[in-house]
Amino acid sequence: MECLEDESCGRRLHMTFTRCCSCESLKKRLPFLQWLPRYSLQWLQLDLIAGLTVGLTVVPQALAYAEVAGLPVQFGLYSSFVGCFIYCFLGTSKDVTLGPTAIMSLLVFVYTLGDLSLAILLAFLSGCIQLAMGLLNFGFLLDFISYPVIKAFTSAAAVTIAFSQVKNLLGLQNIPRQFILQVYQTFRELPSTRPGDAILGILCIAILLALKWMKDHTSRPYRSMSICHRICYLIVWIMTTARNALVVVGAGLVAYSFHVMGSQPFILTGKTAKGLPQFQLPPFSEITPNGTRTFSEMVQVIGSGLLIIPLMGLLESVAIARAFASQNKYRINTNQELLAIGFTNILGSFLSSYPVTGSFGRTALNSQTGVCTPAGGVITGLLVLLSLGYLTPAFYFLPKAALAAVIICAVAPMFDLTICKTMWKVKKLDLIPFFVTFLLSFWEIQYGILAGAFVSIIILCYPIARPEIKVSDMDGLVLTPMSGLSFPVMEFLKDKIYEKTLTVSPPRSVTLDFTHVNVIDYTVAVGMADLLSEFKAQGVCLSFSALQPHLLRMLSSSDLLGLQNLHSLKTADPVFAQDSEDESTQPLLHNGIVSLP
Structure with a gap:
């Protein structure tokens, strides 16, 4: 017997393993297996162009967003390449790019106040939570965040982030981070504006806006257009698409020129760590001036960030993925997106990354340049790694005013109050x-x-x-709830019934029409029992009409004695003669419930 049981158990384990490792299951968990066999040279060309284009945008933005998070600028780049590689294998959207964003950087600063160890630990813990949600298929929870809340949050974040960069744009010092105090102190310190930073910052914004306008108003080339016109279009397209990189490099060259001449009218980024980050465990403890901070103490400092950061990361990324999937006519798997972003944050924390999510601006750019598969992200990731390996010494001369201009122009489109109309x-x-x-x-x-x-x-x-309850008083008093009944409605329903029946003189019988009711719960069943008792004490009748079979079974299981169920409102009188000659009109008694034909 034991051998047979062992053999049966072995067969079940084998069948479970076979289902888990089936081709369809692998394709579901590793989406790249769906598009890789069909990959073509044409796709490679388009992915290469898109990857390079996004890479020229992500490098300057990553440097700027690290400033928003209160971290050294190189940590923006540390956070920018892991998601490019992970998403290629696990992501279900061809357009999405993972990396640091303005909103996520702001939230990281709110919960870590620029503490590097807390930021990296937060990435690890957020990734664990996101991964668990994906494995447990909790993607549906994101549906409970309404669109007005998302739009209001992004609009407020745009204002907060943009205003936080005014100090860098004008070269102001000692400005607090809290928004209200920041606004007050910024206006108070306006006389201390540094002319060099202000002129450079405003000039960078003007150039960025002009290049964006050119991109939006430049018509695409057509077949009969001359080679010269096509070349001109290509030059304009490259300049306008890579405008962030162009402005940052230009500002860096201007700052270096002043440095060579022996003066420096700008506040510079300063010395940046050279090379790639080391692969190491996230910090589970931290040495501070007041002693060693344990893991539990670090978690307490992060506090509600352990809820907000993973949720907002998922919300931002999934919302972007859904938007571009709808636009480009394909579908995404929400739970698989959770797995992708969870793995990205976990692995990223081993490479000194702070929490990342999907970027709307870079995803839009990726889509516009014709990316065909997530492989375009690999090109972007390689470009970021090259920047870390060879360009970090040049970051010293990047003016903070130029990075502030990049951030302000990036978040400005997020501010949208037209939705109110x-x-x-x-x-x-x-x-x-x-x-x-x-x-x-x-x-x-x-x-x-x-x-x-x-x-x-x-x-x-x-x-x-507070559902709608229709009251009719034609051939008898009938109350008709227009939706399902759950525990919050019970007291309201009791009050409504008392008002119409038991508080009048003389008390009246009533029929509850359950035509539109398909859900009840235990609280409702108990409430109905109380109502039946009170109506019985008053000597009047409470009957039900059109109870669906599953509701009838639920009430039957609750041992409600004396409940009368009229199959339709055409049944005129709930009192039945016991000596009726027609057996088809006799009430049917089951567990104390009288069902009337």
Whole structure:
């Protein structure tokens, strides 16, 4: 017998292993197996162009976003290449690029205050949480963050990030990070503006805006166009697409020229660590001036960041993936996206990365340049590695004003209040979570997100707690709930029934029409038992109509005695003569529930 059981167990294990390792399962968990067999030379050309184009954008942005996170600029590059390689194998969107973003950098600073060890540990813990959510198929949780909350958060973050760079744009010193204090102190310190930084910063913004305008208003070449025109278009396209890199390199050359002449009117990035990051464990403890900070103490310092950072990372990346999948006519797997970003943050933490997510700007650029597969990210990652290996000494001469200009122009399109006009026309109630999120985000960004999500859930749950109940009084009093009944509705339903039946003189019988009810729970069943007892004590009848079979079974299991179920409202009288000659009209009794034909 034991041998047979062992053999049966072995067969089950073999079948489970076979299902897990089947071709379809592997393709689901390793999406690159779906497109790699069909990869062509034409795809390679387009992926190469897209990868180089995105790489020329990600390098200057990574340097700038590290400044937003309060970290040395090289850590922006450390955070920019791991996702390029991981997503190529695990991602389900051809367009998405993972790396540091303005919003994620701001959140990292909020929870770490520029502490490098905390930022790297936060990447590791966020990745673990995101990976667990992906493995447990918890991607559906992202559906509970409403679009008004997302738009309000991104708009507030755009204002916060852009204003945080004004100090670098104008060369101001000793400006606090808290937004309200930052605004006050910035205006107070305006007389201390450094002319060199201000002129360079404003000039960089003007050039970036002009190049963006050229990109948006330059018509594409057509077949009959001459070679000369095609070459001119290509030059303009390269300049406008790589405008961030062009501006940063130009500003660096200007700063170096002043350095050669013996003066320096700009605040520079300064010395940057050279070479690639070491592969090492994330810091699970930290030495501080006050002694050694243990792992548990580091986690306590991060606090609610362990919830906000993973959630916002997933939300930002998945929202971008869904948007471009819809635009380019393909589908993504939300849970697989969670796995990709989770693995990226875990592995990235071993290479001194802070938390990353999908970038909207770089993803849009990737899509516009015609990327065909996630392999374009490999080219971007290699370009970042080359920058780390050979260009870090040149970062010394990058003016902070130029990096600030890059950030301001990158986040400006995120600010969008025109959605308010649409919400006013569609559903005015959605303006409440929007403005709650938007305004509270200026106090503390995490409070804005949490408060907006909480208000959205209240709005979502209100119809459940206060459903529409139609009252008709033609051939008898009938109350018709227009949706399912769950525990929040019970007291409201009791009050409604009391108001119409037991508080009048004389008390009236009532029928509850459950035509539209397909869900009840234990609280509702208990509430119905209380109602039946009270109606019985008053000598009036409470009956039900059109109870669906599964609801009837649930109430039957609750031992509700004396409950009368009318199959339809055409059954006029709940009182039945026991001596009726027609057996088909006799009430059917089952577990104390009378079912009437």
